[in-house]
Amino acid sequence: MDTARITKSHPENPIAVEEHLWKKRKRREGLKHTLTVFSPIFLLVLWEFLSRTQLIDPRFFPPPTEIIGTFAQMVMTGDLFTHLEISFYRIIGGFLLGVIPAILLGLLMGMYTPVKYFFSPIIMALMPIPTLALMPIILIIFGIGDFGKMVTIAGSVFFPVVINTAAGVANIDQIYLDVAKNYGAKSKDFFWKIALPGSLPVMLEGIQMGQAIALLTIVAAEMMGAHSGIGYLIWTSYKAFLLKDMYVGLVLISFFGYFFSILLRMLQKKLIPWRK
Amino acid sequence: MDQESKITIHNLTKVFFKKRTAVTALKNINLEIQDGEFVCLLGPSGCGKTTLLRILAGLDKESTGSFHISRAKKNRPLQSMIFQEKGVIPWLTVEDNVAFGLNMRHLPKKEVKERTDYYLNKVGLESFRKLYPSEISGGMKQRVSIARAFANDPEILLMDEPFAALDEQNKFILQEELLNIWSETKKTVLFITHSIDEALLMSDRILLMSSQPGQIIREKYVDLGRPRNMEMVRSNPKMAEQFVDIWQHLQTAVQASRQN
Ligand SMILES: Nc1ncnc2c1ncn2[C@@H]1O[C@H](COP(=O)(O)OP(=O)(O)O)[C@@H](O)[C@H]1O
Numbered sequence: 301m302d303t304a305r306i307t308k309s310h311p312e313n314p315i316a317v318e319e320h321l322w323k324k325r326k327r328r329e330g331l332k333h334t335l336t337v338f339s340p341i342f343l344l345v346l347w348e349f350l351s352r353t354q355l356i357d358p359r360f361f362p363p364p365t366e367i368i369g370t371f372a373q374m375v376m377t378g379d380l381f382t383h384l385e386i387s388f389y390r391i392i393g394g395f396l397l398g399v400i401p402a403i404l405l406g407l408l409m410g411m412y413t414p415v416k417y418f419f420s421p422i423i424m425a426l427m428p429i430p431t432l433a434l435m436p437i438i439l440i441i442f443g444i445g446d447f448g449k450m451v452t453i454a455g456s457v458f459f460p461v462v463i464n465t466a467a468g469v470a471n472i473d474q475i476y477l478d479v480a481k482n483y484g485a486k487s488k489d490f491f492w493k494i495a496l497p498g499s500l501p502v503m504l505e506g507i508q509m510g511q512a513i514a515l516l517t518i519v520a521a522e523m524m525g526a527h528s529g530i531g532y533l534i535w536t537s538y539k540a541f542l543l544k545d546m547y548v549g550l551v552l553i554s555f556f557g558y559f560f561s562i563l564l565r566m567l568q569k570k571l572i573p574w575r576k
Numbered sequence: 577m578d579q580e581s582k583i584t585i586h587n588l589t590k591v592f593f594k595k596r597t598a599v600t601a602l603k604n605i606n607l608e609i610q611d612g613e614f615v616c617l618l619g620p621s622g623c624g625k626t627t628l629l630r631i632l633a634g635l636d637k638e639s640t641g642s643f644h645i646s647r648a649k650k651n652r653p654l655q656s657m658i659f660q661e662k663g664v665i666p667w668l669t670v671e672d673n674v675a676f677g678l679n680m681r682h683l684p685k686k687e688v689k690e691r692t693d694y695y696l697n698k699v700g701l702e703s704f705r706k707l708y709p710s711e712i713s714g715g716m717k718q719r720v721s722i723a724r725a726f727a728n729d730p731e732i733l734l735m736d737e738p739f740a741a742l743d744e745q746n747k748f749i750l751q752e753e754l755l756n757i758w759s760e761t762k763k764t765v766l767f768i769t770h771s772i773d774e775a776l777l778m779s780d781r782i783l784l785m786s787s788q789p790g791q792i793i794r795e796k797y798v799d800l801g802r803p804r805n806m807e808m809v810r811s812n813p814k815m816a817e818q819f820v821d822i823w824q825h826l827q828t829a830v831q832a833s834r835q836n
């Protein structure tokens with residue numbers, strides 16, 4: 301066995317033995333990092349190769365280098381930014397429109413049992429309905445403008461956030477409630493010093509889920525009734541058989557997801573500095 | 577002249593009722609504690625110590641009977657509890673934890689700062705004031721809990737096995753620190769423990785409890801000068817005698833409750 305051999309080669313130097321093991325662990329860590337970085341590159345290279353050699357149909361899977369070329373063109377004409385900007389605007393607007401009422405209602409449900417028992421069944425009944433299935437009605441009520449898209453996003457972001465916020469408050473350890481009561485916290489102080497910060501970690505998990513759902517929703521919503529945005533770009537490119545343009549749209553969505561998750565992680569660090 | 581007692585408990589009984597079974601956690605507790613007295617409640621686990629303390633702390637309600645805590649100063653909170661170390665609030669810094677009670681009472685900023693500084697200093701945590709509980713050790717968290725209670729300047733202090741989760745070394749250190757701070761203020765203390773050593777070290781009077789139903793079966797005065805430390809308790813033959821006496825008493829109490 302490995303360790304046995306090492307022990308033999310350093311028969312009476314424990315530091316050397318441990319140092320050797322430590323270096324080995326380091327090397328293994330390094331290998332993991334290399335693999336993580338390497339895997340997407342490997343996939344792209346494989347794709348490029350298969351597409352260039354026509355082992356896969358380049359009409360459906362154009363080589364990545366050509367997609368990058370198309371991307372550069374679209375940046376140059378300025379088309380891309382118009383789509384990006386409008387999608388970004390809709391996502392942020394819809395996200396806030398869903399998250400803010402969800403946090404408020406969630407906190408109220410967590411703090412006041414009657415509120416919880418009143419709203420829980422309503423939320424449970426509405427939650428399984430996909431907001432996208434309500435798109436036709438939303439279009440009728442709010443029109444095909446930006447606000448309609450925002451409402452659609454808000455509708456799907458709302459549920460995970462409200463549920464997690466209420467659960468976050470309900471799961472605050474009893475001992476902190478006892479401390480607050482023993483030290484005479486009134487309801488306003490209780491809200492700001494105990495309920496809100498205590499529920500933040502679970503609430504933020506809900507917001508993260510909401511963020512992912514918002515991205516799914518915007519693309520679908522823009523495919524159905526829109527004249528701009530990334531979803532629109534993807535859909536029209538597909539219909540016009542401009543698959544390179546479509547892939548640019550798909551990559552942008554993935555970029556959006558990455559960007560928002562980094563943003564949320566920063567927010568998390570800022571809002572819950574006490575978490576180790 | 578008869579001194580008015582600080583804490584008076586009269587025929588207090590607490591029954592927990594769940595699913596048609598009733599557990600008598602406390603039965604007919606009668607008790608008087610004098611101003612400035614340090615009293616330990618000592619008994620096997622499950623005998624109702626926590627229940628009694630929670631009732632005095634306003635966290636639970638007695639079933640029948642009553643208690644009274646006399647107020648010497650207006651605007652002073654009646655009682656503050658020293659919780660176990662996990663009662664330190666994780667999202668508040670050390671400083672904000674110590675100031676918690678004062679902030680909840682909305683005292684002037686200057687006064688809050690003064691008192692917080694004073695007790696942070698007392699427990700040796702000034703340089704850790706900006707840290708969060710997750711960044712300090714268990715012993716330090718318990719110091720935060722102690723400072724928070726003393727800073728609040730209540731009429732009486734309640735402590736529910738505050739050192740139970742600490743290792744032996746830290747426990748001895750903190751016991752002495754607590755006694756030091758206490759000797760300055762001479763507040764009335766009701767302290768719960770299941771450790772005979774701890775009770776002998778800390779208290780003026782020990783109340784022995786039996787379980788099912790929880791009752792105070794005996795009281796013992798601890799005849800040992802202050803300031804005290806653990807060596808004094810361990811090397812004093814009279815204390816050794818007390819220890820054995822209390823030990824035997826608790827043994828019989830535990831056995832009696834087993835036979836029920
Ligand atoms: N909230 C509760 N509901 C039901 N029974 C309880 C509750 N709290 C305590 N008890 C019961 O009351 C008795 C005394 O408990 P406790 O005061 O915690 O004892 P101790 O602190 O001395 O260990 C125990 O039998 C316990 O099971």
Ligand SMILES: [Mg+2]
Nearest residue numbers: 622625626627
């Ligand atoms: Mg207990």
